[in-house]
Amino acid sequence: MNIVKPSIPKGTRDFTPTEMMRRNYIFDTIRSVFHKHACLPIETPSMENLSTLMGKYGEEGDRLLFKILNSGDFTQGVDFNESDMTPNRLATKICEKGLRYDLTVPFARFVVQHQNELTFPFKRYQMQPVWRADRPQKGRYREFYQCDVDIIGSTSLLNEAELVEITDEVFGKFGIAITMKINNRKILSGIAEVIGQADKVTDLCTAMDKLDKIGQDNVCAELLERGISQESIDKLMPVFSFGGQDNVEKIEQLKGILAGSEIGMKGVEELVTVLDYVKDMGLTTDLEIDITLARGLNYYTGAIFEVKAKDAAMGSISGGGRYDNLTGIFGLKNMSGVGISYGAERIYDVLNELNLFPDEILTPIKAIFINFGKEDEKYALAGLRQLRNAGIPSEIYPDSAKIGKQMSYANAKAIPFVIMAGENERNSNTYTLKNMGTGEQQQLPIDKIIEMLQ
Numbered sequence: 001m002n003i004v005k006p007s008i009p010k011g012t013r014d015f016t017p018t019e020m021m022r023r024n025y026i027f028d029t030i031r032s033v034f035h036k037h038a039c040l041p042i043e044t045p046s047m048e049n050l051s052t053l054m055g056k057y058g059e060e061g062d063r064l065l066f067k068i069l070n071s072g073d074f075t076q077g078v079d080f081n082e083s084d085m086t087p088n089r090l091a092t093k094i095c096e097k098g099l100r101y102d103l104t105v106p107f108a109r110f111v112v113q114h115q116n117e118l119t120f121p122f123k124r125y126q127m128q129p130v131w132r133a134d135r136p137q138k139g140r141y142r143e144f145y146q147c148d149v150d151i152i153g154s155t156s157l158l159n160e161a162e163l164v165e166i167t168d169e170v171f172g173k174f175g176i177a178i179t180m181k182i183n184n185r186k187i188l189s190g191i192a193e194v195i196g197q198a199d200k201v202t203d204l205c206t207a208m209d210k211l212d213k214i215g216q217d218n219v220c221a222e223l224l225e226r227g228i229s230q231e232s233i234d235k236l237m238p239v240f241s242f243g244g245q246d247n248v249e250k251i252e253q254l255k256g257i258l259a260g261s262e263i264g265m266k267g268v269e270e271l272v273t274v275l276d277y278v279k280d281m282g283l284t285t286d287l288e289i290d291i292t293l294a295r296g297l298n299y300y301t302g303a304i305f306e307v308k309a310k311d312a313a314m315g316s317i318s319g320g321g322r323y324d325n326l327t328g329i330f331g332l333k334n335m336s337g338v339g340i341s342y343g344a345e346r347i348y349d350v351l352n353e354l355n356l357f358p359d360e361i362l363t364p365i366k367a368i369f370i371n372f373g374k375e376d377e378k379y380a381l382a383g384l385r386q387l388r389n390a391g392i393p394s395e396i397y398p399d400s401a402k403i404g405k406q407m408s409y410a411n412a413k414a415i416p417f418v419i420m421a422g423e424n425e426r427n428s429n430t431y432t433l434k435n436m437g438t439g440e441q442q443q444l445p446i447d448k449i450i451e452m453l454q
Contacts, residue, residue, distance in 0.1 A: 011142025025361045026344050027127055030147045033169045034125040039149050042124050044106040047097045056105045058298045064132045067095040099131035103148040104339060111152055112330040120153030141345055150339030157270060160303045161277035163340045167307060168285040175356045177310040179286045183293040184271050185300050190264015195235040197228050209294035216240050242291050247275060250289045274303060299323045305340055309350045317346040365393050366453050367417040368410050373400030380421035383431050383446050390450045
């Protein structure tokens, strides 16, 4: 019989205990900030109806959706013709469900379905995996976790400022220096209007979103392919060369560029309001206006954000924005929201690259009892129970093996303290505590050991 070597799909990963302890540190840190800001947790299913997902992320998003074949004979009762032999058309014939691409669209669906149970404005967080049929590469996986926070049911720009504050706190706790880029989709609509391509704003955003990856020349080539004239592209040159020493100068430049666009000027006004809120809140976040920031997702309508680590070679580690019409797709109009998503995988890679994981998260087990067998084992179990009742993570070696083997086990798991409970300890109602780092040993009552380990 041929034995098939076990493997996992490309773009997915197993996580070792060490990796999981580091990942849990990330999730726990982010969750603590969400709780501090009065956000409530929800979860949604891993798969959604394709009708929920398709058409919400643009052409590229639809292409990257993982579709799930219908159960049983998925071809039964289905008529196929040549025009159906494209991936998206074929999917509508033989797939009813897909793995979620992000957490925002499922959240919009959730809000519509549960609107009568929620109190608005509703502040939610969600930390779950998402899937994209993308080409795996460094920092980009097919299965990855997002940590989302959204505020829905309010148009106040104070919510945008709170997301900046949450972001500042999250990365401050991690010790990661960041630049938070900000733009507004209304500004991009204004730019499209000023260059005479108001109906091509989606094409403009899709191409501009790739500027960092493919460069100005390739963006211009893509715009031409998308039907935007060379004359209009020439008018985009001030946007590509847009600069300024600070955000105040950039705002003045924007007012000049967008003077002929009402929607563009509205975007500038919103940008100024958010910046003023951030200043009034006393935040020192490095917030930078970037009018080439587009974020490719079609549902954004207002402010858009992107976060990059200053000291690590990594792309965006967080992003989000304002969406006004997303729940309207599912039948609930006038429900504006704004949210931001933190990419756990990329944050992990940055923390690892910068050596910012705290050492103590890798030593969750504080003590192990050596197992001498028989009566000594019973005595050790009594002490173990007291440690655990005091909230100290601890264990006992399950077999009365040689002491060297038990000590090697403690070393391999980086357990800082070993507790010996032999005949001498039993007779004196004490335990011997050994510090594995210093080699120091003390014979103490269990309550003193608990005090030291706490």
